[in-house]
Amino acid sequence: MKKQAIGFIDSGVGGLTVVKEAIRQLPNESIYYVGDTARCPYGPRPEEQILAFTWQMTQFLLSKDIKMLVIACNTATAAALEDIKRKLAIPVIGVILPGSRSAIKSTRNNRIGIIGTEGTIKSDQYKKMIHSKDTKSIVTSLACPKFVPLVESNAYNNAIAKKVIAETLRPLKNMNLDTLILGCTHYPLLRPIIQNVMGDKVKLIDSGAETVNEVSTILDYFNLAVDSRDNKETEYKFYTTGSVQMFESIASQWLEIEKATVEHIKLGL
Amino acid sequence: MKKQAIGFIDSGVGGLTVVKEAIRQLPNESIYYVGDTARCPYGPRPEEQILAFTWQMTQFLLSKDIKMLVIACNTATAAALEDIKRKLAIPVIGVILPGSRSAIKSTRNNRIGIIGTEGTIKSDQYKKMIHSKDTKSIVTSLACPKFVPLVESNAYNNAIAKKVIAETLRPLKNMNLDTLILGCTHYPLLRPIIQNVMGDKVKLIDSGAETVNEVSTILDYFNLAVDSRDNKETEYKFYTTGSVQMFESIASQWLEIEKATVEHIKLGL
Numbered sequence: 001m002k003k004q005a006i007g008f009i010d011s012g013v014g015g016l017t018v019v020k021e022a023i024r025q026l027p028n029e030s031i032y033y034v035g036d037t038a039r040c041p042y043g044p045r046p047e048e049q050i051l052a053f054t055w056q057m058t059q060f061l062l063s064k065d066i067k068m069l070v071i072a073c074n075t076a077t078a079a080a081l082e083d084i085k086r087k088l089a090i091p092v093i094g095v096i097l098p099g100s101r102s103a104i105k106s107t108r109n110n111r112i113g114i115i116g117t118e119g120t121i122k123s124d125q126y127k128k129m130i131h132s133k134d135t136k137s138i139v140t141s142l143a144c145p146k147f148v149p150l151v152e153s154n155a156y157n158n159a160i161a162k163k164v165i166a167e168t169l170r171p172l173k174n175m176n177l178d179t180l181i182l183g184c185t186h187y188p189l190l191r192p193i194i195q196n197v198m199g200d201k202v203k204l205i206d207s208g209a210e211t212v213n214e215v216s217t218i219l220d221y222f223n224l225a226v227d228s229r230d231n232k233e234t235e236y237k238f239y240t241t242g243s244v245q246m247f248e249s250i251a252s253q254w255l256e257i258e259k260a261t262v263e264h265i266k267l268g269l
Numbered sequence: 270m271k272k273q274a275i276g277f278i279d280s281g282v283g284g285l286t287v288v289k290e291a292i293r294q295l296p297n298e299s300i301y302y303v304g305d306t307a308r309c310p311y312g313p314r315p316e317e318q319i320l321a322f323t324w325q326m327t328q329f330l331l332s333k334d335i336k337m338l339v340i341a342c343n344t345a346t347a348a349a350l351e352d353i354k355r356k357l358a359i360p361v362i363g364v365i366l367p368g369s370r371s372a373i374k375s376t377r378n379n380r381i382g383i384i385g386t387e388g389t390i391k392s393d394q395y396k397k398m399i400h401s402k403d404t405k406s407i408v409t410s411l412a413c414p415k416f417v418p419l420v421e422s423n424a425y426n427n428a429i430a431k432k433v434i435a436e437t438l439r440p441l442k443n444m445n446l447d448t449l450i451l452g453c454t455h456y457p458l459l460r461p462i463i464q465n466v467m468g469d470k471v472k473l474i475d476s477g478a479e480t481v482n483e484v485s486t487i488l489d490y491f492n493l494a495v496d497s498r499d500n501k502e503t504e505y506k507f508y509t510t511g512s513v514q515m516f517e518s519i520a521s522q523w524l525e526i527e528k529a530t531v532e533h534i535k536l537g538l
Binding site for chain 2: 093132133134220228
């Protein structure tokens with residue numbers, strides 16, 4: 001059981017920001033990843049469809065015998081975490097709770113902002129989660145539907161990206177936020193631009209990186225972590241429903257590995 | 270279930286350093302605490318006796334219907350966590366794993382020191398835990414049997430304490446450590462002196478504070494956290510097998526609460 005991989009799923013390449021942190025914090029663990037690039041973005045889709053797609057990714061990874069599932073996508077977490085967690089025998093965690101917890105710890109003036117896809121923002125789960133732990137904070141949400149397509153098209157660092165991000169975030173500029181949750185795992189790839197637009201005083205919370213702490217705690221709690229003294233080779237496998245080349249390019253760049261091994265798969269047939 | 274208290278147990282007042290962090294990070298949770306002050310220190314005792322004493326504290330709190338148990342004592346964690354976790358239906362966590370994980374994250378030069386009681390150091394659990402996750406780090410352990418009595422006698426900030434601590438830690442001074450685990454929950458009360466002796470460049474890891482992050486994750490994972498929107502009053506109750514007055518004095522001072530409500534109990538009769 002311990003030697004099996006941890007499964008990560010996302011609507012596209014965004015969950016790689018979580019994987020990057022997992023490789024750093026959990027160097028003994030093998031990772032299997034599914035990015036449903038062909039049907040990305042999930043944000044504007046109806047909730048039932050997101051639930052169905054998320055189950056398809058989950059079933060694919062279950063067939064690869066994973067020991068734990070990380071829903072490394074805020075939109076899918078909002079739509080599907082509760083259902084999947086209830087129905088699977090292996091541990092399942094999402095990205096919304098760790099991000100919420102970290103924002104509450106970070107804020108000093110009790111003004112927290114959240115940016116995410118339409119699906120995530122419409123679900124209102126960040127606000128609900130934060131208020132379940134902390135009734136003092138004023139929480140402001142903003143949907144940023146243009147951000148995921150920027151990342152998925154590998155255009156996340158050019159002049160157009162900068163302009164789109166500055167315009168989108170304008171409504172948050174004068175709200176006196178001291179903490180902003182990047183409530184979509186794609187957004188850390190836009191982090192330098194977002195930080196620049198929001199200013200240095202706003203602390204950005206990377207929901208994915210926070211999630212890896214939780215993955216580590218849960219692995220240990222259930223005695224599922226690989227023991228480094230076992231000298232096991234780790235294995236990283238990436239599956240995409242879209243272009244292998246595009247995925248490889250973003251994954252190699254972002255994960256700083258020489259060449260990510262990416263395989264094309266079909267889901268939901 | 271959610272409204273029940275979280276139970277904390279320790280050989281004496283040390284676990285209050287964990288409680289202080291729990292009050293900060295989990296303000297909606299009620300806390301019941303047992304300090305076995307009359308039989309403190311646990312460090313020099315045989316393992317079977319520590320196991321038996323830890324079970325007695327656990328049984329007492331189970332009779333108060335706690336929803337989760339935190340073994341807020343490194344010596345008791347080393348001797349009893351595995352056994353108690355296996356036998357109880359509620360979640361049980363200790364302080365060694367969170368401290369180990371945090372030290373691995375912190376170190377840059379892979380030289381980690383651990384200070385603790387004789388029992389904790391003899392068990393070698395920190396070293397084993399760290400090496401199960403990270404074979405690169407060189408781990409140096411030192412038993413500090415004089416530290417707990419300093420704290421329990423409320424003499425943790427005087428000239429004698431400073432002298433004892435400087436002498437005890439001398440063997441660690443030239444080992445080029447960049448991270449030192451305070452592997453006993455009493456030690457954060459000695460933190461300023463320890464930091465002063467070790468120098469500013471050594472990062473001190475408070476195993477108890479790290480544990481509270483884990484408490485929060487596990488509460489959420491099992492859906493046991495109190496919802497702040499329920500407007501429930503939190504309740505803090507402290508039980509000691511020793512002097513109520515001494516316990517009250519340290520608890521009020523350390524937790525910065527006006528007057529801790531402390532009750533005397535007898536265990537193991």
